[in-house]
Amino acid sequence: MRTSLLRSMESALRRSRSGSSHLLRRPFASSSAVPERKVAILGAAGGIGQPLSLLMKLNPLVTHLSLYDIAGTPGVAADVSHINTPAEVKGFAAEEQLGQALEGADIVIIPAGVPRKPGMTRDDLFNINAGIVKSLCTAIAKYCPNAIVNMISNPVNSTVPIASEVFKKAGTYDEKKLFGVTTLDVVRAKTFYAAKAKVPVSEVNVPVVGGHAGITILPLFSQATPATNALGDEEIKALTKRTQDGGTEVVEAKAGKGSATLSMAYAGAVFADACLKGLNGVPDIVECSFVQSTVTELPFFASKVRLGKNGVEEVLGLGPLSDYEKQGLESLLPELKSSIEKGIKFAQAN
Numbered sequence: 001m002r003t004s005l006l007r008s009m010e011s012a013l014r015r016s017r018s019g020s021s022h023l024l025r026r027p028f029a030s031s032s033a034v035p036e037r038k039v040a041i042l043g044a045a046g047g048i049g050q051p052l053s054l055l056m057k058l059n060p061l062v063t064h065l066s067l068y069d070i071a072g073t074p075g076v077a078a079d080v081s082h083i084n085t086p087a088e089v090k091g092f093a094a095e096e097q098l099g100q101a102l103e104g105a106d107i108v109i110i111p112a113g114v115p116r117k118p119g120m121t122r123d124d125l126f127n128i129n130a131g132i133v134k135s136l137c138t139a140i141a142k143y144c145p146n147a148i149v150n151m152i153s154n155p156v157n158s159t160v161p162i163a164s165e166v167f168k169k170a171g172t173y174d175e176k177k178l179f180g181v182t183t184l185d186v187v188r189a190k191t192f193y194a195a196k197a198k199v200p201v202s203e204v205n206v207p208v209v210g211g212h213a214g215i216t217i218l219p220l221f222s223q224a225t226p227a228t229n230a231l232g233d234e235e236i237k238a239l240t241k242r243t244q245d246g247g248t249e250v251v252e253a254k255a256g257k258g259s260a261t262l263s264m265a266y267a268g269a270v271f272a273d274a275c276l277k278g279l280n281g282v283p284d285i286v287e288c289s290f291v292q293s294t295v296t297e298l299p300f301f302a303s304k305v306r307l308g309k310n311g312v313e314e315v316l317g318l319g320p321l322s323d324y325e326k327q328g329l330e331s332l333l334p335e336l337k338s339s340i341e342k343g344i345k346f347a348q349a350n
């Protein structure tokens with residue numbers, strides 16, 4: 001997946017440099033091979049929003065890129081629009097333009113909201129971000145009820161349930177189209193595993209299940225490929241802990257200037273690319289994501305998901321777990337349950 005996104009981007013860059021591509025001379029609308037796809041980014045002028053806008057502009061599957069934020073969008077949209085790739089860029093600022101930003105969107109990516117500072121948990125963001133997510137999802141239900149939603153705003157373990165309740169209230173909820181973006185956990189697990197196991201990072205795959213906060217992030221290193229016997233129990237524990245604390249590692253390193261933005265933009269672009277490929281009928285697109293689920297007793301859970309023309313095609317099971325992973329699963333369920341319930345309660349009361 002990672003390599004296929006990189007290949008797409010490299011070829012978009014090559015084409016834009018050579019100026020020889022038929023894609024650049026002919027709009028996608030007239031191409032029978034590539035359907036029109038509008039991607040909207042809400043929070044596009046933020047730390048994640050800006051590099052994510054850049055990466056989506058480089059994605060050859062995007063024909064229309066709609067950038068919305070409450071401040072700073074005109075500059076970001078003008079800047080990104082000068083890149084000579086096919087996606088047509090439009091910027092929207094202020095709430096009265098939100099409808100236009102969303103209309104016709106196939107995928108809405110939401111990195112709007114405040115990030116952590118050192119000493120905070122993701123749940124500490126709930127009070128501000130819950131309201132932001134609720135109002136943006138209310139607009140999605142009105143202007144693009146059939147869009148796939150990629151939720152990045154934290155706490156993901158609560159913002160996804162909030163979105164589901166907003167859509168239920170509006171009568172537009174389709175569980176196949178709501179995704180909590182947990183790809184950064186997978187990106188981190190792959191990077192850390194490759195370095196420890198001394199295997200090429202481009203070949204590594206590691207499923208990460210559960211949720212997206214602390215111990216609710218459960219990397220399944222027993223299923224990592226390429227498999228290795230080189231890692232003992234203590235090394236697996238250390239890798240698990242580093243993956244669970246990856247966000248905090250960045251928050252502390254940024255020392256008050258926010259949380260992961262560049263690696264998150266990359267992860268968000270990988271996941272949106274997978275959703276676009278699924279929509280376009282590319283077979284066997286599998287990514288981990290926090291979705292409505294029956295894999296555990298909880299109503300939402302992150303696991304491998306097969307993507308298709310309608311969003312979720314199949315929520316895949318956990319596969320065989322090591323004893324250490326089984327313990328991790330038992331430990332995470334109560335915390336994840338309470339974060340999910342907090343989101344549902346908020347949306348029902350507001």
Ligand SMILES: NC(=O)c1ccc[n+]([C@@H]2O[C@H](COP(=O)([O-])OP(=O)(O)OC[C@H]3O[C@@H](n4cnc5c(N)ncnc54)[C@H](O)[C@@H]3O)[C@@H](O)[C@H]2O)c1
Pocket residue numbers: 042043044045046047048049068069070071111112113114115116125129132136151152153154155156181182183184185212258259260261264
């Ligand atoms: N899911 C993940 O793995 C993951 C990873 C990193 C960060 N995050 C989360 O993503 C969110 C954004 O992080 P960031 O670093 O980009 O923050 P940021 O403060 O740099 O950017 C957030 C942007 O959201 C905008 N915004 C605020 N309210 C809005 C509204 N109502 N409508 C539209 N835009 C609005 C702001 O103007 C700002 O430009 C945070 O909640 C952060 O915790 C999630």
Ligand SMILES: O=C(O)C[C@H](O)C(=O)O
Pocket residue numbers: 115116122154184246247248250251259260
């Ligand atoms: O850690 C954070 O607050 C941001 C994000 O969820 C991350 O995992 O980097």
